[in-house]
Amino acid sequence: MHRRELLAGTAALGVAGVGAAVTVGGWNPLEDGAALAEFELESLEAPGSEAGTVVVPERGSVTVLELFATWCGVCERLMEPMGAVYDDLGERGYEGVSQGGDVQFLSVTNEPLGRTTTRADVASWWEAHDGRWTVASDADLELTGALDATAVPYTVVLDEANVVTWSETGYKSVEELREPIFAALGE
Template sequence: MQRRDLLAGAAALSGTALGGAYVTGFIDPLGSTGSVEHVELESIDAPGSQAGEITVPQQGTVTVLEFFATWCGVCSRQMEPMGAVYDDLGHHDDLQFLSVTNEPVGRTVTREDVANWWADHDGRWTVGLDTDLTLTERLDASGVPYTYVIDRSNTVAYAERGYKAPDELADPIERTLETR
């Protein structure tokens, strides 16, 4: 009986430690140490963003990537902290800073809807579309908002879902920028 209790306690403790590592963003949610293969995404004409294509992630740069949706209330609230972090850190030459929606653009939402939402929420960095879900699936982005920091070798250095205050966002970005 005691052995069973000891094993159950050890399993609970290791599960708690693993969960804590995941929640703090210090493990790769993909369960791998491999790099994220780049994807070509459409970027749209919106404040701080130009219509065209963008490669995500870019080799040799730190990439800050935020998945969002125009229908998401938490995503709306997340725009202010993201803007503050962009204002503080977005000037780095080796930093790619972007937000991506994986909504079905062209069906339930239009490019104009996304651009208007972007303007209404003071977006001022690149905004892209992942309409075929390629990047979403590669990163296993299972909800919104979902923030990723990808290092210069295109390995996920930080991943966490939900609302984050500016310091919670800036810390993993700064640590990754400092790592050479």
């Protein structure tokens, strides 16, 4: 009889924990410890970004990934805090990190380029909103699908092993963006 009560209590705690994760942190199914596969995306010629390809996430680096669209007003507003965090933690890496390592920043549009929106449109939008890190296209929506992203902006932080440690939709302040990055860096 006691064993049955113990099992029921344990199951209830598990359900409550999943419920709390969904409510509090924008839980993502990838957060169960499974690493996100690497994707090769087309990078676009724009300020801070070179035309070619980019691999995301970059194993060995904490990755900050933002899915956006040029028509999205909230995405436009998010560029300022993303830029501030990038200036602090991006390209150069964060030297205060005890584990070392860089932080990869990447913004990805999943708009179908070449139809109503062109690569030049994205580059112009990027420049107008002070983008200065790599911008890429998820033309086949494979990354978008793997992240189960259903809205933009959708921001994801992955640790050095490419495991999703945080994901949220919508606008975030500088502090709301820094906190999960520092957590992924082990700070």
